[in-house]
Amino acid sequence: MDSWIWWLLAAVGLGIPLVLTAMPEFAMFALGAGAAALAAALGAGVVLQFLVFVGISVALLVVVRPVAYRLLQKGPQIRTGVDALPGASAVVQERVDAEGGRIKLNGEIWSARALNPGSVYEPGQQVDVVEIQGATALVV
Structure with missing residues (x-):
């Protein structure tokens, strides 16, 4: 052969x-x-x-x-869960300042704080999520 x-x-x-x-x-x-x-x-x-x-x-x-x-x-670069929230827009539900407040993010109510200590956001105002710390969103 x-x-x-x-x-x-x-x-x-x-x-x-x-x-x-x-x-x-x-x-x-x-x-x-x-x-x-x-x-x-x-x-x-x-x-x-x-x-x-x-x-x-x-x-x-x-x-x-x-x-x-x-x-x-x-692998794919797909962000899910809490990792996908930074950069998302939210609507202020209760006044948000350096001490706290509430926002509506992706249909859920989240506790939130202003990233900049002097910033205050009133209900109805649109904010952007910068970071998630625990169960609190830092917004601008």
């Missing part, structure tokens, strides 16, 4: 654990085996086939693997 067939069988064999374990490293080795099969089909010797396999596999591991893991670890 020709050596390129053995390399294709190796590529398929490396694809099986890829499917079973979802480890991308197996795909990189399978691609290396596929490149070695191409080299064998083009008439390269056994040593060159092996060097192509190792070279392509290592290159993929060095270049692609860190990029893939960085993208997998990043």
Whole structure:
């Protein structure tokens, strides 16, 4: 049997654990085996086939693997819960000053304080939430 067939069988064999374990490293080795099969089909010797396999596999591991893991670890930048509230607009329900007050934020009543000690906000006025401290919104 020709050596390129053995390399294709190796590529398929490396694809099986890829499917079973979802480890991308197996795909990189399978691609290396596929490149070695191409080299064998083009008439390269056994040593060159092996060097192509190792070279392509290592290159993929060095270049692609860190990029893939960085993208997998990043995840979407979606803010939820209390983290999503800063920057939201609210309507003053009870007078808000440095001591306290109440606002309506996303349909809920929140205790609030003015971020700047001298600021006073009257009922009906629209304010922006700057920060959440515990259950109190700091507004401007």
